[in-house]
Amino acid sequence: DAGVIQSPRHEVTEMGQEVTLRCKPISGHDYLFWYRQTMMRGLELLIYFNNNVPIDDSGMPEDRFSAKMPNASFSTLKIQPSEPRDSAVYFCASSNPGLAGVPTQYFGPGTRLLVL
Amino acid sequence: RKEVEQDPGPFNVPEGATVAFNCTYSNSASQSFFWYRQDCRKEPKLLMSVYSSGNEDGRFTAQLNRASQYISLLIRDSKLSDSATYLCVVTHTGTASKLTFGTGTRLQVTL
Numbered sequence: 001d002a003g004v005i006q007s008p009r010h011e012v013t014e015m016g017q018e019v020t021l022r023c024k025p026i027s028g029h030d031y032l033f034w035y036r037q038t039m040m041r042g043l044e045l046l047i048y049f050n051n052n053v054p055i056d057d058s059g060m061p062e063d064r065f066s067a068k069m070p071n072a073s074f075s076t077l078k079i080q081p082s083e084p085r086d087s088a089v090y091f092c093a094s095s096n097p098g099l100a101g102v103p104t105q106y107f108g109p110g111t112r113l114l115v116l
Numbered sequence: 117r118k119e120v121e122q123d124p125g126p127f128n129v130p131e132g133a134t135v136a137f138n139c140t141y142s143n144s145a146s147q148s149f150f151w152y153r154q155d156c157r158k159e160p161k162l163l164m165s166v167y168s169s170g171n172e173d174g175r176f177t178a179q180l181n182r183a184s185q186y187i188s189l190l191i192r193d194s195k196l197s198d199s200a201t202y203l204c205v206v207t208h209t210g211t212a213s214k215l216t217f218g219t220g221t222r223l224q225v226t227l
Contacts (some may be wrong), residue, residue: 041219042219
């Protein structure tokens with residue numbers, strides 16, 4: 001089975017440019033999460049969706065960040081304009097708590113973003 | 117103060133050693149508890165859930181102390197392949213699908 005798929009795996013861009021990160025969750029999973037990981041702050045939840053609807057975006061740093069989930073198999077995280085402090089690894093994860101409600105999350109391989 | 121606190125380590129131990137990690141959480145409404153493992157430059161993966169009565173999975177034992185709000189992970193007979201960062205994770209009542217991660221404890225097992 002394919003796991004969570006993210007693209008691109010690496011992105012190097014210049015300050016001020018728009019960056020779009022993409023995620024395909026595991027088929028059948030109805031929760032999708034976007035995280036950011038840095039050495040200083042660890043793994044931070046940015047936003048999560050349930051059945052394509054944003055539930056909690058309180059972790060989104062500022063208006064430069066936006067996320068969409070147009071359908072059950074695709075989500076994007078956009079940064080516009082990008083800044084050097086946005087450099088991090090961005091992970092997408094999906095889960096399907098099911099009847100037991102145990103929220104095991106399956107992570108994608110991440111996108112390593114470097115903003116110069 | 118972070119909601120989930122862990123000693124960042126690194127813990128350097130020889131093969132075969134027993135090592136224990138602790139994690140404290142500040143929100144008394146925390147409901148579910150987990151340990152995730154993250155290898156260098158890889159994504160986090162679920163290692164095991166943590167149950168109130170304590171639970172074992174092979175060489176790994178997890179325990180929960182709700183009164184003191186801490187969680188522990190014990191690894192017996194360490195292997196080189198256990199070298200990784202171990203992330204303590206909690207969820208809260210009413211937001212069962214939202215995980216809060218600690219910053220992780222790095223373990224390095226050496227020959």
